[in-house]
Each structure stands twice: as structure tokens, then as C-alpha cells.
Amino acid sequence: MAERSFAKEVQHLKIGAGETFRGEGILAITKALLENGVGYVAGYQGSPISHLMDVLADAQDILSDMGVHFEASASEATAAATLAASVHYPIRGAVTFKSTVGTNVASDALANLASGGVTGGALVIVGEDYGEGSSIMQERSHAFAMKSQIWLLDPRPNLPSMVKAVGDGFALSEASNSPVMLQLRIKSCHLLGEFEARENVRPSTTVKDALENPKRDVERIVLPPASYLHEQEKVTKRLPAAIEYIRANKLNEHFGPKQGKVGIICQGGHYNGVIRALQRLGLANMYGDCDVPLHVLNVTYPLLDDKIIAFAKDKDSLFVIEEGHPAYIEQNIRAILHKAGARCAVEGKGPLPEAGELTGQILLDGLSSYFSNAAPDLMPSVARAPNAPPQLKMPELADTVPARPPSFCIGCPERPIFAATKLVEEELGPHHIASDIGCHLFSINAPFDLGSTTMGYGLGPASASAFNDKSANRRSISFLGDGGFWHNGLTSSIGNAVFNENDGVIIIVDNYYSAATGGQDILSSRADNVSKSTQHPIKKAVEGMGVKWVRQIDRTYDVGKMQATLKEALETPETGPKVIIASSECMLNKQRREKPLAKNAVSEGKRMTRTRFGVDEDVCTGDHACIRLSGCPSLSLKTLDDPLRDDPVASIDQNCVGCGNCGEVADAAVLCPSFYQADLIQNPSKIDRTLSEWRTKIITKLQKRRDARRLVFSKDLS
Amino acid sequence: MSDIIKLAVLAVGGQGGGVLTNWIADLATRCDYAVQMTSVAGVAQRTGATIYYVEMAPKTDRQPVFALSPSPGDLDILIAAELMEAGRAVLRGFVTPDRTTLIASTHRILATSEKMVPGDGRAKDALVESEITKAALRSVCFDMDTLATNAGSMISASLFGGLARSGALPFETAQFEAVIEASGRGVAQSLAAFRAALNYEPTADTFVKKHNETVNGPKNLLSDWHALSDQVKNFPSDAQDMIKAGLQKTVDYQDIAYGKTYLSHLQTLSPELTQTAAKYIANAMCYDDILRVADLKTRASRQTRLRTEQDIPEGEIVHVTEYFHPRAEEICGTLPARLGAWIEARPKMFQLLDKLTNKGRRIRTDGIIGFGALWIVSALKPYRRQLLRHRYESAHLDRLLKITQQSASKDPQLAIEILACQRLIKGYSDTHLRGQSKFDKVLSVLDALEGREDAAEWIKRLRTAALEDEKGDALDGALATVRSFT
Known part of the structure; x- marks a missing residue:
């Protein structure tokens, strides 16, 4: 049912040692999981790793042939909790979701997992939805890793490095009994490249083995007094073990000359960007051979104090290239060098902006300004006097080119819902409208211009909770999608509204599956799915939750009916939440499915x-x-x-x-x-x-x- | 480092930018280049602006380090799948005169913000076209979308042709074609679109198309028509084309006599107003009522146009459903003036009528009943002058003419701007009402502008403001300024 099918591509997952694997980053990661004897995989879709879930779903046969269990989780929290299978049993498990919103949802499970620790390798693959193309609030996953003591990998963005990081992650996790987070940036997920494959490996212990031989160890359960011990254990045992593993296996890399007056330390994910900037400054060639010592952190947490001190030794200054705010790595490096009494200066934020994506231009400007201050003699003539043409100023062009924000597709069944809402508002006046995550959030843009806030997936109605004043003569309207409904909305939004007798109007936009992330099936999907249980109506769930006033609209394109129903919901004397389930299939997916069928039918003479x-x-x-x-x-x-x-x-x-x-x-x-x-x-x-x-x-x-x-x-x- | 070729594709989500980028990556691979491709999928696919990025370098035993996203001033080739996306690429610094080859399709996909303006909110194409060419080292810019559509293919194929044509990649045309051939789907059409862009002749369709008006009908009407259209020669020569169009519109709308009335209205105005008056008086006389809609929807010419627009092959069957929603206002307007006014004056009667009639109606105009119903309504045309709506519209026209004439003696330019305010009146039902109210609002300041030299300029400004947004916020702002004059 998913928007993109990887049925053809996943066949490459079977290739063996020595063959060249060519494909997208997400496919490479899947192959790496198989090569590393993973025992189970779970996850929740969301850009940029939606397609990783699609790949895994399409690869289900291959996975089960290998004795690997796969499941599409109900939420990121479910996915993270699935890693509990690696607590007592030596099974390698991987889960995937987008960061940082997914990490937020999963935080309870992740923190518990990290507290008790793991036996089998536990890998959390987070798709970093940060920078251009991102659809969420801009925050760092780094904070998460630090607070729960989860080791954070940020490999160089090329397929061999990313594939290697999967293996490193499992091994590091097992060596230190801690979960490991593998950070994949938005562009590396969709990066097309190649790497040399290895043989796939069956899991040494499968979930079946574990089920049939249950184990328990009360010391791994998060309850006092064990939880106090976990905190100590993290610092005294697991961290030193992790550091030892990182050192012994040289997970971080060094490029360029051994010695130098200045040096660069960067996150692995920014290696290519840094090299490109150095290339443009004349300080590196196209293969990455550079004239400046470059320390690449493929593991961004924890740092190895002695390595940092050694790198700083004999250098006048260091430049830390780190994306986003706060600058945790820079702070960490400053603290390490300060404690060691090192004289080396540290630059980072300053030449680089405090916040925002490290684009090519920003890296170029940052490095250029750093070198001109710290090591002007290093700069080749090209860099000192760049022969760049003056930037053309085109104010008229800037005034002319219109903005083009994303919007509803052709034939989208959500458009008539918002047309109806706009018409109702024309009649009854403006209302407070709480939006949610999903395609329906495009209502905030022209031409609808509807919606005031978005607080999180499935939290649309929850974010209208405070607007529950019986004496007010206007009701709030809130939206949530079918994806958000099953993710979290049923309890956090609907249950909460019933319990607190909220009089507001809730519109559930049901488009037959999780449309915004690419058409993955969910409980209320209308399609039959061989490995999942679908066709569970949202209406029944809502009624089961205790909502009395429920209307199901099975053709959202009936704008008149939508309008009348919404108006009725806003005006009925009935108390408690008024829920309208507006259902029509996502047109993008419907067309993808039906167009070829219709074409065939026509050619068959039907x-x-x-x-x-x-x-x-x-x-x-x-x-x-x-x-x-x-x-x-x-x-x-x-x-x-x-x-x-x-x-x-x-x-x-x-x-x-x-x-x-x-x-x-x-x-x-x-x-x-x-x-x-x-x-x-x-x-x-x-x-x-x-x-x-x-x-x-x-x-x-x-x-x-x-x-x-x-x-x-x-x-x-x- | 100059050995790395850097190429970005800017497209509108859904245009097939991914297909094109995959072709480019395949091309490079076939030609023994190391290549890396990145894209940002997700919500950006949903009709927003999207970027795909490719880097390539001749293959050696070492793997080059490629960047994952384009940088301003560091691109060799920029492909834009739409004119404003090309403009955006230039603004973002992705096109620079020292090195960038720009391949852009100059067709437009209008942004919502351009389309929703009540007037004409479209961005200026000509300005963007000239600016983007200035910004590039070399450019290949023409409408590649039409070429692709004509070939039955997608724009990705014609852009690929544009890329081959530019010579910016060190690969032979045959290698481009081999990539398309290997792609497996719609190969013939893709190749046709590819070659259409490759061999495009820019001069092909620059001559202006001229229309030949033909008129048919019974002899007596034809001779009346010729006599009437001969009178156009008595008007100022620069206005004659517009008058011809207006005359045809009014006669087509009603009859020869209506055309005569049209010309007589024009005669009451001074010659400098004629051109503008020819346009707006015709429009004011040809108001949109049920009769007109029924007439237009039942014409043979409409069927022909519909079949062309909808790609309905000759001999194929098409069912046509019209979406109508007449309200009591429209029904009353179609009644004899006295009866209609009588009902309108009685709120209860009016409400009853509204209750009975005000609902959406789907009418099948390919069927006998639906077509017949509209045909009968359109057959009421000879009685139009006796209907209530005509009374209202005549009053409106009289007022427009009166105000125009009053101003014309003192300030002809002002009179011209007043006439042009007829542009504000359009649409049906609420839209029509809103237009009418904007018209009234603009003209309500005539007293305040009395004697001012810039009165015409102000009416023009107010009219422009009225066309900027639906509710008339811009207009109200401008009105407040004018009122502050007194």
C-alpha cells in the first residue's frame, strides 16, 4: 500500500560477499542490518526514514527467511520499547524513527532501556529531520543521547561508512551494555551510492529462541534499588567500556597531516561538507586529501578525552565544526582541554553561526574566516583573493518570484474539508482551530489560512483542551489525522476530551492509511494486508472511548454535507466532544493504484x-x-x-x-x-x-x- | 576539484524531478563517471519547490568526496523545471555568470498566491526570463513542458533533451538516448520529447495568430448586422477594434437592437473615452444572468470546445454534468419585472421561494431533459428586457453613464478611470454582490476627490486595491486615505 514500492530493490539485499551493492542510503542500512545478524527490527514511519520502513516492509519475506522479526510499530514509543527484547537476551535489535519528534515520543522507553542496559546490541536508527526540507521543529538528538547515556554515532555520509556504522553500533552496544543511537541525516537517507557487500548473517539467537527460553534478572528492571545502581553503573562501567571500544576499534578517523598549527574537529555527518569547503579554499583535492589535520567524530557522544588532548597538543588553535544549538561538543572539548590545562585555543560558534543548518556556503564562510584569523599563511592565494564574480543584485526578481509552499495534491480529499470549514467560518465567524501533524497541516497555508497551533502528532484536540469554557458562545475546532489518531490521539486527544467533558469539535481526517508519510497501513486502513490486521473503524474506537456525538462522512468531496455537519457540531446543544470522521482515500495513492488498473481495463475492452x-x-x-x-x-x-x-x-x-x-x-x-x-x-x-x-x-x-x-x-x- | 561536475535540479513537487535526476545519474554511470545523487523527498513532493542534486567525476581507483547539497556560486549546471523555479535558483545564488549553464523550461505552474487574487495576480514572466538569462553563463530556456505534452511525455524527458542540447555534460547525444531506452517505460514518447527539446527551433511560432471573424445567420439579420457594423467606421479609428468586439458581444448576447443601443451609448460620450467605454459598456450590458448561462451552455460551439479541452476523440461519447446553484434572487431576476419585484418586496414570499429553489442542481446537458430545460430557458431571450434583472442592470448602466458624463466635461481621464471600474463587477450571486459593493465603494469617494488634480489617479489606485484581495481589505485601507483628504 505504501507510496513507493521497493519490491524490486530489496532483491539486492540477498547479494553476498564481494558483490557491489548499489542503491539508496536506506537500502544500504537494511543490508547492513542483515549482514550484522540482526534478530528483530521495528520502527515508525516519518521523514526521512519513512522509506526505510517501506524497504523493511517490502523485505519482510527476506527478513523472515533469515529468522528476523519485523514489525511496523504503533508509535516510536512502541518501537523503542521493542528493544526490551535485547535486555536479557543476546539478540541484536534495531528500531528506527525520525528525530527529534520520534525521539521525544520514545523518550520514556529509551530512558528505561538505557537505565537497565542491554545484553544484545540495541540500535536506534534516527532519521535526523533537520535543515532544508525538514518539516519539524529544529532540535538536536545529541541532548537525548547525553541525558540517557546512549552512545551517538554520526558516520561520514557515504554508504561504506554508514554501513560500517551499523556493525560498529551493535558491537559498541554489546561491549558497553548500552543502547546506541545511529544518526542519519536527511540527505544521507536518500543518497544514491554503492558499497562492497558482505554475506548476510542469521541471528545467533532469534526471538523464537528467547520466547521458548525466558530469562529474567531483577537487577535489569528499573525500580529502586536497582535504578540507583544503574545510574552508577552507567558512569563507572558502561561509559569506560564504550570509550575503550571506541578507542580500540578506531571508530573516529583522522585525515590530513599529523601535525599542524591548527586543526579541525567535525561531526562525521559534516565530513563531506567540510571537505567541499576545503576544496573550494584550495586546501583539499577531490579525493579528500587535505592540508589541515582533520579529526572526524563518527562517534559524537561520548568523546575520548585523551584523543582530544592529543589532537590539541602542539596546536595553537582548534576549530570545532558542529551543527545546531546548543554546542554540546564544543562545550565538551573546551571542558576537556581546560581540565587538562591545554593552551590550545578553541573556535566553533563564532566563525560558525549559533544555530541553523551548516550549508555549503556557511561552512565555506566559517572556515575561511577561521583560517584568515588563526592561520592566514595556510590560505592559498585562491582563498585569500577569491576570483568570485560579484553577486548579482536582482531586487525586481526577488519581488516577482512567488513563494511555493507545499500543499494538497490534485484531487486531495482533505481540500474539501477545509473549504467547508472556511465556508462555515464565513457564516459563523472565526473559531480557534487547533491543527495537527500530517498533510492536513497544509490548511495553514493559502488559500485556506486555517489553524493556529500544532503541538505534536495526534495532539490536535489535546491542544484545544484548555478551550473548554461552558459559558463561551463559541467552540474550538481541532483536527487530527488517522495516523495521529492511532499513534496517540485516541487516548491523549479523544479520551481526554471525553473525560474532561470538552465541548469542542474534533475532525478526524481519515484517508485510509498514513498518507503523509507515504501510505503505510494503520489499524483503520481499508486495504487487506497479508501480515497486518486492518479494517478497524475509527468510529467504533471513538464510540468505545465514550464519545456520544459522532458523524461519519464517507465522501469528503461532498462539501455541502461537510459544511452542514460541521455547522451542526458547532451548534448542537449536546455536551461533550463532537467528533466528525471525514473519510476519503488519499488521492495520490489511489491514483497510483487505480490508474494502471483502469488503463488495463480499457485495453481489455471493459x-x-x-x-x-x-x-x-x-x-x-x-x-x-x-x-x-x-x-x-x-x-x-x-x-x-x-x-x-x-x-x-x-x-x-x-x-x-x-x-x-x-x-x-x-x-x-x-x-x-x-x-x-x-x-x-x-x-x-x-x-x-x-x-x-x-x-x-x-x-x-x-x-x-x-x-x-x-x-x-x-x-x-x- | 574543478573535475567534479555539480548539477542541481529545481522542480515543483510532482513534476518528475526524481526521474530526471535518476537519468542523469545513470548517464554518468554509463559514461564511466563516479556519481552521487541526493534528494529531499517527503512533504516537499506535495506541490512545493524541491531540489535534487548530483555530483560526478571521472572514475578512478579512488572515490571522490562529494557534497550532499548545492552551494551558491558552486554549480556548473542548473536545471529548472518551471520559470519561477529558475528565478528562485538565481535568487539562491545557484546560477552564476562565471560558470553556470542554465537549462530552464519557461512555462508556468502558477503558485496559489498568484491564482487566488480577484484580479490578475500572476508574476511577470518577461522580467524573470530576462533576469535569469543575465545571471547565467549560458542558457537554454524555452517552454519544454509544451514540447513534452505534445510528445505525450513528461517534462523530465524534454529537460533531459535541453541538457543534451546545452553541451554542458561531456557526453554524446547517443548516450543520453541510451539512458532513455533503458528506462523501459514510455520510451518512444520520452525519446520524442527529448529530441523535440534537443532540436527545438526558437523561431517556429513567433508570428501572431490572426482571427478571422465569420458570421452566419438568416439573410435579413445578416444585412442588419452589416449595416450596423458599418457604423463602427464613424468612431475614432483607434477604438474601432474594441467597438467591433463590443458590438459583436452585445448582438450575440441579445439582438441587433441591443447592438444599436450599445452604439448609441457610445455616441453620447466624448471621443477620448470611446476606447474604454467600448469595452466596459459592452461588459455592463452583457451581464451574467440565467438566460445567458443557459444560452452559452447549449451552443454547438461549446460542445466543440469542450471536446477539444477534454481530449474527447471524434465519435466518442461524453456525458456532461453542469453544476448549478440558482437562488431565489436569480429566480426573481428571471421573472417579469413587476412580479419579481413584488416577490422581493415580501420577505416571507421570498423566503418561501428560496426554500423551494435554493439548492445545488446537477444538470446533464448531453441528455434530452437537461439540455431541453436549458434550451427552453435560453429561449426566453427575446423577453429579457422585461425581466427584473434587466431593470437592475439598466439602472446600473444608467448610473455608470451618468457619472462618466458628469466627470468627462471636467476631467476626461477621471471619466476613463470611472468606466474602468466596471471591471470590479463580475461573477454570480455573492461574488457579484461583493463586486457591486466594491464598485460602489470606489465611486463613493468621487465627492471627496472633487476638483483634485489627481482624482483619476486615485480612482485607479482604489480600483487596483479592490482587485488585490477578496474581502476588500486593501480597498478599505486606500479608502481611509482618500477620506482623510476632506
Whole structure:
């Protein structure tokens, strides 16, 4: 059901030692898990590791052939808790989700896991959704690793290094009895490259073995007095063991000359960016041979004090390249050197900005400014007097180019929900609207401009909790998606609203699966899934939770009905939460599934209807009210070849999928009669043909009759 | 380091930027280059601006260190799949005159912010086209989307052709084609689109298309029409084209007599106003009522246009459903003026009528009943002048003409700007009401502007403001300024 299928690609996961594996970062990680004898894998989808979950789901057969258990978890908390299987048993386990929101959700389980410690290697693969293209608040996973004593790997962003980090992570985890977090940055997940494969290895102990031979050790359970001991153990046993492993196996790397007046320490994930900046400054060649000592931290937590001290020795200054705020690594290095009484100066934030992504330009500027102060003699002439052309200033261009934020797809069933909300607000006035995570959050952008806050996945209605004043004559409206509902919304939002007798209106946007992350199945999915139990209606769950007022709308495109239902919810005297479940399938996925089927059916000669919408250009007056209530990408503008017209008219392009939203909106908002629906009958039946001939005959007759009595103007191209 | 070729693709989500980037990576691999490709998927796929990035270098026994994202001033090739994305690339510094080859399709995918403006909010294409070319070392810029569509393919194929055409990559055309051939799906169409961009001749369609108007009908009407259209020659020559268009519109809308009325209205205005008046008086006379919609929707020409627009092949069957939602206002407007006004004056009657009629109606105009119903409504045309709506619209036109004439003697430019305010009135039902109220608001300041030299300038400003947003916030702001004059 997922948006992208990796069915073909996952076959490469079977290749053996010596062969070259070519593919995306996420596929490489999956291969690495198999090569390292993983026993179980779990996770929760979310950019940038959504596709890792899709890869794993598509690789299920391969995994189970190897005796590896895979599951798509209900949430990141579930995924993290799954690692409990490695607490008592020597099974290697890996879970994956996005950071930092996933890490936040998983924090309870992660902290408990880290407290008791593990026996089998426990790897948390976090997709770092940070920087350009990210869709979440910008925070660092680093803090998480430090507070719970989870070791943090940040490998160089190339496939061999990333694959190696998986193996290192498991081994480090086992050597130190601690979970390990493997940080994969957004672009490395989708990086296409290659590496030399090794043989896949079956897990030495499987979950089956463990189930049949249960073990328990009360010292590993997080309850006093054991929990006090865990805290001590982390510092006295596990940390030294981790440090010893990192040192012995040289997980961090050194590049460039051994000696130098200055040196650079960077996070592994930024190695390529740093090399690129050095290349541009003339201090490195295309293979990464550089003129400055470069210490690369593939393990960013913990740091090895003696290694840092040794690197700083004989140097006048160090430049720490670290992304984001706070600068934990820089602070750590300063503390290490200060304690050791080292004289070496430390630079970091200063030449680099306090916060924000370390883009190519920022690294170039940062390194350039660092070198010109700390080691001007090092700078080759190119770097000192760059022959760059002056940046063109184009103020007019800047004023002209419009912003293009992401929005609902063509035919998206969520658009009519917000059109209806906008219409209701036009009638009843503005309301407090609490938004949630998911595609439906695009409602905050034009043309809908609806929604005030977003507090977390499944927390839309929860974030309207305070707005529960019986004497107020207006109710709050909150949204959450089906993904968010099953993730956390059922209890945190719906249960909470029932328990606290919140009178607000809750709209659950149900598009048949977790659409925003790529169409992964969830409990209420309508599709049958061979390995999952689906078809559990949201309505039943909501009613089971105690909601009395529930309305199910099975075709969101019915804007009039949406509008009437929302209005009723806002006005009914009924107390307690009013829940509207607005269901229609995600059009992106529906088209992906149905288009080829329809094409086949047509070529097989079956009677099919192809629906598209159109705008009568001579009826449209060019006010664009329809666009302000729709925003469909296929509803655009065109200029008419008519000197009497000033403004462009609405026009629907060939990408229309015939969802009907524009026509419904025109009807519900009483806009104009320009919209029409055109159903092309493919492979018509005999009845179709006869009827059509009849109709055409009569219609043509009527048209001719009228045309005979009036002037008919027409335009011919000369 | 100069041996690394750096290439970025800027596209709008859903355009197939990933396909193109994969082709480029395949091409480089086939030509024995080490290549790395990165992209940012996820929400960016949903119609937002997206970036794909490729680096490549000749293969050796050592692996080059490639960066994961493009840097300003450090790109050899920039491919933009849409004109404004090319503009964005330039603004972000990804196109620099010292080294960047720009390959851009100049077609537009309008942003929501451009489309939702009640007037014309579209960005200026010409400005962007000239600026992006200035910013690049070399550029290959033309509409590659149309080329792809004509070839039955996607823009990724024609952009790939544009890339081959630019010569910015050290690979032969045959190698490009081999990549497409190996891709396996829609190969023939992709190759056609690829070659269309590769061999595109920029001069092909620059001549201006001219329309030849033809008119058919019964003899008596034709001779009346020719007599009437001959009168256009009596008007100022620069306004004649517009008058011809207006005359045709009014006659087509109603009848020959209506066209005569149109010309007589124009005659009451001084010659310097004629051009503007020709446009707006025609528009004011041809208001959008149910009769007009029914007429337009039942024409043979409409069927032909619909079939072209919807790609319905000759002989195929198409079912057409119209989305109508008439309210009591529209029904009353279509009644004889006295009856309609009588109902409107009685709120209870009016509400009852509204209750009976105000709902969405789906009408099948390919069917006998649906078509027949509209045909009958359109057959009421000869009685239009007796309907209530005509009474309202005539009053509006009279007012427009009166105000225009009053101003014309003192300030002809002001009169022209007043006429142009007819542009504000458009749409149906609420939209029409809102337009009418904006029109009234703009003209309400005429007293305050009395005697001011910049009165015309102010009316123009107010009108422009009125077209900026739906609710009229910009207009209200501007109005407040004008009112502060007195």
C-alpha cells in the first residue's frame, strides 16, 4: 500500500560477499542490518526514514527467511520499547524513527532501556529531520543521547561508512551494555551510492529462541534499588567500556597531516561538507586529501578525552565544526582541554553561526574566516583573493518570484474539508482551530489560512483542551489525522476530551492509511494486508472511548454535507466532544493504484468512465473565488483571446483526476455555473451508443433550429 | 576539484524531478563517471519547490568526496523545471555568470498566491526570463513542458533533451538516448520529447495568430448586422477594434437592437473615452444572468470546445454534468419585472421561494431533459428586457453613464478611470454582490476627490486595491486615505 514500492530493490539485499551493492542510503542500512545478524527490527514511519520502513516492509519475506522479526510499530514509543527484547537476551535489535519528534515520543522507553542496559546490541536508527526540507521543529538528538547515556554515532555520509556504522553500533552496544543511537541525516537517507557487500548473517539467537527460553534478572528492571545502581553503573562501567571500544576499534578517523598549527574537529555527518569547503579554499583535492589535520567524530557522544588532548597538543588553535544549538561538543572539548590545562585555543560558534543548518556556503564562510584569523599563511592565494564574480543584485526578481509552499495534491480529499470549514467560518465567524501533524497541516497555508497551533502528532484536540469554557458562545475546532489518531490521539486527544467533558469539535481526517508519510497501513486502513490486521473503524474506537456525538462522512468531496455537519457540531446543544470522521482515500495513492488498473481495463475492452472537470471560459468571469476555496494545483488561470476581458479566467488542466471538489465548492458556496463534469465513456456499450445517437440527433436539431433564427459568430484561425 | 561536475535540479513537487535526476545519474554511470545523487523527498513532493542534486567525476581507483547539497556560486549546471523555479535558483545564488549553464523550461505552474487574487495576480514572466538569462553563463530556456505534452511525455524527458542540447555534460547525444531506452517505460514518447527539446527551433511560432471573424445567420439579420457594423467606421479609428468586439458581444448576447443601443451609448460620450467605454459598456450590458448561462451552455460551439479541452476523440461519447446553484434572487431576476419585484418586496414570499429553489442542481446537458430545460430557458431571450434583472442592470448602466458624463466635461481621464471600474463587477450571486459593493465603494469617494488634480489617479489606485484581495481589505485601507483628504 505504501507510496513507493521497493519490491524490486530489496532483491539486492540477498547479494553476498564481494558483490557491489548499489542503491539508496536506506537500502544500504537494511543490508547492513542483515549482514550484522540482526534478530528483530521495528520502527515508525516519518521523514526521512519513512522509506526505510517501506524497504523493511517490502523485505519482510527476506527478513523472515533469515529468522528476523519485523514489525511496523504503533508509535516510536512502541518501537523503542521493542528493544526490551535485547535486555536479557543476546539478540541484536534495531528500531528506527525520525528525530527529534520520534525521539521525544520514545523518550520514556529509551530512558528505561538505557537505565537497565542491554545484553544484545540495541540500535536506534534516527532519521535526523533537520535543515532544508525538514518539516519539524529544529532540535538536536545529541541532548537525548547525553541525558540517557546512549552512545551517538554520526558516520561520514557515504554508504561504506554508514554501513560500517551499523556493525560498529551493535558491537559498541554489546561491549558497553548500552543502547546506541545511529544518526542519519536527511540527505544521507536518500543518497544514491554503492558499497562492497558482505554475506548476510542469521541471528545467533532469534526471538523464537528467547520466547521458548525466558530469562529474567531483577537487577535489569528499573525500580529502586536497582535504578540507583544503574545510574552508577552507567558512569563507572558502561561509559569506560564504550570509550575503550571506541578507542580500540578506531571508530573516529583522522585525515590530513599529523601535525599542524591548527586543526579541525567535525561531526562525521559534516565530513563531506567540510571537505567541499576545503576544496573550494584550495586546501583539499577531490579525493579528500587535505592540508589541515582533520579529526572526524563518527562517534559524537561520548568523546575520548585523551584523543582530544592529543589532537590539541602542539596546536595553537582548534576549530570545532558542529551543527545546531546548543554546542554540546564544543562545550565538551573546551571542558576537556581546560581540565587538562591545554593552551590550545578553541573556535566553533563564532566563525560558525549559533544555530541553523551548516550549508555549503556557511561552512565555506566559517572556515575561511577561521583560517584568515588563526592561520592566514595556510590560505592559498585562491582563498585569500577569491576570483568570485560579484553577486548579482536582482531586487525586481526577488519581488516577482512567488513563494511555493507545499500543499494538497490534485484531487486531495482533505481540500474539501477545509473549504467547508472556511465556508462555515464565513457564516459563523472565526473559531480557534487547533491543527495537527500530517498533510492536513497544509490548511495553514493559502488559500485556506486555517489553524493556529500544532503541538505534536495526534495532539490536535489535546491542544484545544484548555478551550473548554461552558459559558463561551463559541467552540474550538481541532483536527487530527488517522495516523495521529492511532499513534496517540485516541487516548491523549479523544479520551481526554471525553473525560474532561470538552465541548469542542474534533475532525478526524481519515484517508485510509498514513498518507503523509507515504501510505503505510494503520489499524483503520481499508486495504487487506497479508501480515497486518486492518479494517478497524475509527468510529467504533471513538464510540468505545465514550464519545456520544459522532458523524461519519464517507465522501469528503461532498462539501455541502461537510459544511452542514460541521455547522451542526458547532451548534448542537449536546455536551461533550463532537467528533466528525471525514473519510476519503488519499488521492495520490489511489491514483497510483487505480490508474494502471483502469488503463488495463480499457485495453481489455471493459466499459470505463474517465471523469475530468472543466470550466466554461465564457461563463467564468475571472473572480477566482473558486481558487480561494480550492487551491487545487490543476485549477489554474488562463488568458482569453478577448479584448473585452481584463482578468484571466479559471481553467482546469489535463492533470485533473475528476474528484469533483471544484464543482462541489462552486455549488456549496454558490459561486458560479462555470464548472462542468465531463465523463468520457470508454468502450461504450450498445445501449450507450444508441442513447447517444438519439440524444445527439435531438440536441443538434434544437441547436440548428435556434441558429437558423439568429446570428452565429465564430472565429476561424487564418 | 574543478573535475567534479555539480548539477542541481529545481522542480515543483510532482513534476518528475526524481526521474530526471535518476537519468542523469545513470548517464554518468554509463559514461564511466563516479556519481552521487541526493534528494529531499517527503512533504516537499506535495506541490512545493524541491531540489535534487548530483555530483560526478571521472572514475578512478579512488572515490571522490562529494557534497550532499548545492552551494551558491558552486554549480556548473542548473536545471529548472518551471520559470519561477529558475528565478528562485538565481535568487539562491545557484546560477552564476562565471560558470553556470542554465537549462530552464519557461512555462508556468502558477503558485496559489498568484491564482487566488480577484484580479490578475500572476508574476511577470518577461522580467524573470530576462533576469535569469543575465545571471547565467549560458542558457537554454524555452517552454519544454509544451514540447513534452505534445510528445505525450513528461517534462523530465524534454529537460533531459535541453541538457543534451546545452553541451554542458561531456557526453554524446547517443548516450543520453541510451539512458532513455533503458528506462523501459514510455520510451518512444520520452525519446520524442527529448529530441523535440534537443532540436527545438526558437523561431517556429513567433508570428501572431490572426482571427478571422465569420458570421452566419438568416439573410435579413445578416444585412442588419452589416449595416450596423458599418457604423463602427464613424468612431475614432483607434477604438474601432474594441467597438467591433463590443458590438459583436452585445448582438450575440441579445439582438441587433441591443447592438444599436450599445452604439448609441457610445455616441453620447466624448471621443477620448470611446476606447474604454467600448469595452466596459459592452461588459455592463452583457451581464451574467440565467438566460445567458443557459444560452452559452447549449451552443454547438461549446460542445466543440469542450471536446477539444477534454481530449474527447471524434465519435466518442461524453456525458456532461453542469453544476448549478440558482437562488431565489436569480429566480426573481428571471421573472417579469413587476412580479419579481413584488416577490422581493415580501420577505416571507421570498423566503418561501428560496426554500423551494435554493439548492445545488446537477444538470446533464448531453441528455434530452437537461439540455431541453436549458434550451427552453435560453429561449426566453427575446423577453429579457422585461425581466427584473434587466431593470437592475439598466439602472446600473444608467448610473455608470451618468457619472462618466458628469466627470468627462471636467476631467476626461477621471471619466476613463470611472468606466474602468466596471471591471470590479463580475461573477454570480455573492461574488457579484461583493463586486457591486466594491464598485460602489470606489465611486463613493468621487465627492471627496472633487476638483483634485489627481482624482483619476486615485480612482485607479482604489480600483487596483479592490482587485488585490477578496474581502476588500486593501480597498478599505486606500479608502481611509482618500477620506482623510476632506
